[in-house]
Amino acid sequence: MLDANLKNQLKGYLEKVTQPFEIVASLDDGDKSRELQELLQEIEELSRHITLRTDGDDARKPSFSLNRPGDNISLRFAGIPMGHEFTSLVLALLQVGGHPSKAGQDVIEQVKNVEGEFNFETYFSLSCQNCPDVVQALNLMATLNPNIRHVAIDGALFQDEVEERQVMAVPTVFLNGETFGQGRMGLEEILSKIDTGASAREAEKLNAQAPYDVLVVGGGPAGASAAIYAARKGIRTGVAAERFGGQVLDTNAIENFTSIRETDGPKFAQALEEHVKDYDVDIMNLQRAVKLVPAGEKGGLNEVQFASGASLRAKTLILSTGARWREMDVPGEAEYRNKGVAYCPHCDGPLFKGKRVAVIGGGNSGVEAAIDLAGIVAHVTLIEYDSQLRADDVLQRKLRSLKNVDVITSALTSEVKGDGKKVTGLTYKDRNSSEFHSLDLEGIFVQIGLLPNSDWLKGTVELSPRGEIIVDSRGATSLPGVFAAGDVTTVPYKQIVVATGDGAKAALSAFDHLIRTSAPE
Known part of the structure; x- marks a missing residue:
């Protein structure tokens, strides 16, 4: 699963592990479980301090926890943490293995002293560049404080959970079963939200x-x-x-x-x-x-x-x-932000796999978003206010070569529609005829400047x-x-x-x- 170069790099990192720990995998008969088992076996071979067990019984499969004998650490990955999350995996292995974090000592002490019971769940996507900050911060907190538990969940792999919990943007974090936050958060920001006196201090x-x-x-x-x-x-x-x-x-x-x-x-x-x-x-x-x-x-x-x-x-x-990011400033946009209205196609695109989405904006960022999303979703409709797209010609040629993309120009988005929980469509005005039209879809990606x-x-x-x-x-x-x-x-x-x-x-x-x-x- 890991190429030779990546394996050599990982071996060098794992030489910093000083304490023995176990990787406990919960697997089923699926292809993803076999992929995860292959990855974990390769990791086990790279360090004498790491032992792999495959007798885990967690309900989420495939998943794995990192356990250090004698310590009450609750840290789990549900899915295969590659892509942007591979760094999160490496840091978790090092920190559970005794290698110190680069976080400031005052912050580390603050984490250790936080009181209460905190069960965090983070939904991420492997293409999200914002997610690792959140995953890494919560993993470190779970390593330092036994009252803090964390599960990092690949939303694209656990689609049923994503649907049930109405997760339509990543990273989305739940704390003790309730929504805690969405979007990029660092260690200090998370601490300030659970340690209520931190901001005043x-x-x-x-x-x-x-x-x-x-x-x-x-x-x-x-x-x-x-x-x-x-x-x-x-x-x-x-x-x-x-x-x-x-x-x-x-x-x-x-x-x-x-x-x-x-x-x-x-x-x-x-x-x-x-x-x-x-x-x-x-x-x-x-x-x-x-x-x-x-x-x-x-x-x-x-x-x-x-x-x-x-x-x-x-x-x-x-x-x-x-x-x-500039917002459309139309009815329904604020109500359905992170419930189908999104601003980062790289982060949130995988959550709309097989669905219909719209991209608002015909500049470079909008056309690039439509091209990227076309490889994930069922259909993309690009809506541009002007009479023509403003993106570079090379991007426009690529866009028009895609069979699951429609382009609508001279269109003014006028309303985001939803069922109270999530986006169900949008309404736009044809600027030439002044007629209003509706589109049925599940996601809207806004790319109209700054x-x-x-x-x-x-x-x-x-x-x-x-x-x-x-x-x-x-x-x-x-x-x-x-x-x-x-x-x-x-x-x-x-x-x-x-x-x-x-x-x-x-x-x-x-x-x-x-x-x-x-x-x-």
């Missing part, structure tokens, strides 16, 4: 921070680049981000960043964070900015307030809060009609000492490589501002 800690020379708000490519360039100048630098990595975390393939031939979003985001950590930068994650209080006319400090209750002060600011994350800045910095922060050639905003970079600004071409350059420019401009304003008269 963190806010108190941040409120006590001394003022920064430069505070970067946002942790995507622009924010990371700004932090690096500021820290290299030797000035006190902090980064406060709702989630470090930003929109890059939701990006599947990156093939156009100069010097990196190919990577994916989560790997790129991890590299960004590791690079920032090479410098003396305070990283404050899970902090969503809600208000900017600019410095007064006679000087002083800028203040940024966060949803957690924390406030941070700084002589200069770099605003790099990025953008988010909106800047600038709502919290209204009334402070000058914004464009589209809500972008207006900046000059140096990244300066309408407020002295406040700069901006990346997708949240009016800078054209929303690309990672453009954002990183913008971040560097904003940091250099902030440093120049500090020098000029602190010089004696």
